[in-house]
Amino acid sequence: MTATPPDGAVPVRIEVPAVYCPVPYAIHPEAIRLESRSVAWLDRFGLGRDQQWVAAINCGEAAALTLPAVPVDIAQIYSDLCYLALAIDDAPVGSGPQALEGVLAYMAGYVPRVVYTLKVPDAGVLEEAHPFEAPWIDLAHRIHARTTPGQTAHFAEAVRDWLGGMLWEETNPAGQVPSINTYVARRISSMGAFTAAALVAAATAVTVDERDMPPVQALRGAATLLIIMDNDVFSFGRESGEANPASRNLVHLLAHQGLATDQAVAEVLVLRDQVMRLFVDLSDQVKTSGSPQLRDYLTGLSHLVRGALDWHLRERTHRYAVADGPLVSHAGITDQPPGQVGQPPALPAIRWWWDHLDAPRSSLLR
Incomplete structure (x- = not known):
């Protein structure tokens, strides 16, 4: 959810080299x-009234890029x-402690009601007239019709x-900046x-046993973090105009710690x-002994990474732009892989991913 920006905040333009x-x-x-079906779906629930917002996002294209090989109903x-x-995410929440308390109170009840509805679509715990609740009932029915119980x-x-x-993000105390870890x-959770x-x-x-193997969990996390970093780079300029951006964007967080923007x-x-090299090496390793379904799953994870990057490249002139043009020159x-990428990051939240490589790769650990 988007907090009210401080008065006088000015978006920042940046240049980004070629991304590996x-x-x-x-x-x-x-x-x-x-896209056309999603626009109609939005209108059905009263969420598509801002046509400029819809056109700037184009989630049909995002789904097509990130899930290019799945059946169309899943896409x-x-x-x-x-x-x-x-x-x-884009819903304005105002500013001040009372606004935050209202969001937290709503989300604290919203999350379990949504999850329960996904398990029991006709549970009746979501409001059928609420634009942020009714869509979940529809999605729950479609998920149940298309997938196994597991x-x-x-x-x-x-x-x-x-x-x-x-919800974790929203509980961040006003003005407090988290550690990088x-x-x-x-x-990794809030990205979705x-x-x-x-x-x-x-x-x-893919079977549950293969899907939940620790190396595969690491690859799922790595794919997510790659998407996060691309998002943070491309949204950096726009989020310069928001309140406390260092709590919501890794580039802003590093800048808050004293680095210049380009640094x-x-x-x-x-x-x-580092994470991309791990993703490539560990994917290759796991695929050598995995089933065809697991190999397809890992290929699907790689499509998520590439598709999200392509969407952000397109989005530099849309969702993350301002009135006088894009904020990212890319x-x-x-x-072409980078040269030496150094030691795995000293971040306990993700350092364990590298432990699943069979042997140290000189390009990663030198």
Whole structure:
């Protein structure tokens, strides 16, 4: 949810070098249909009245880029969910302690009611006339119709993690800046990418035993963090005009610690290179002994990373732009790996991911 920006806040423009991503470009063949159906779905629940906002986001394209190989009905669920998520995220909450208390009180009840509805669609615990509640009833019915009970439960858990992460963010005391480790752990939940991963799991029919192996959990987390870092770089300029951006954006957090803006961007990209190299190496390792379904699942995770990056490249002139143009100048994508990327980051929340590599890779650990 978007806090009221301070008076006089000015967005900042940045330049970003080519970003390393060796995953090939892909897009779902039903991209246009996904968007048109999502727009109609938004109108059904009264969320699509701001046509400029809808056009700036284009969640149909986002779903098509991030889930290019799944059945169209699963991609449609994610397209619709993406719009609902961003509508919640972009909802203004005002400023001051009373506004925050109101948000926290609502979210504390909202999260368990949504999760319960995903498990029992006709439970009657969400308001059918509420624009942020009624859509979940529809999504719950569609999830149940399309997935197994285990896959439904996994999706519900992913939504719980996402909304719980948002609640965690909202409980951050006003003006307090988290540690980098806390920020990373919190954002891995609040980003919501686990919901997309759960839909990939349903589409590929990967078994629970393989899906929940520690190395695969590490890859799911790594894919999410890659999406987070791309989001934070591209949204940095716009969030410069928001209240306490250092609690919601890694570039701002590093700048708050004393780095110049270009140095902060560079540090985020160094961490991104480390995580991408881990993602590539660990994916290759796990695929050698995994089932065809697990290999498809890991390929699906890689599509999430590349698709989100492509969406942000498109979005630099839309969602994260201001009236006089884009806030990010970008050199595109490169499939050429970086040179030495140094030691794994000293962040307990994610350091364990590297423990699942069979042997130290010289490019990672030198």
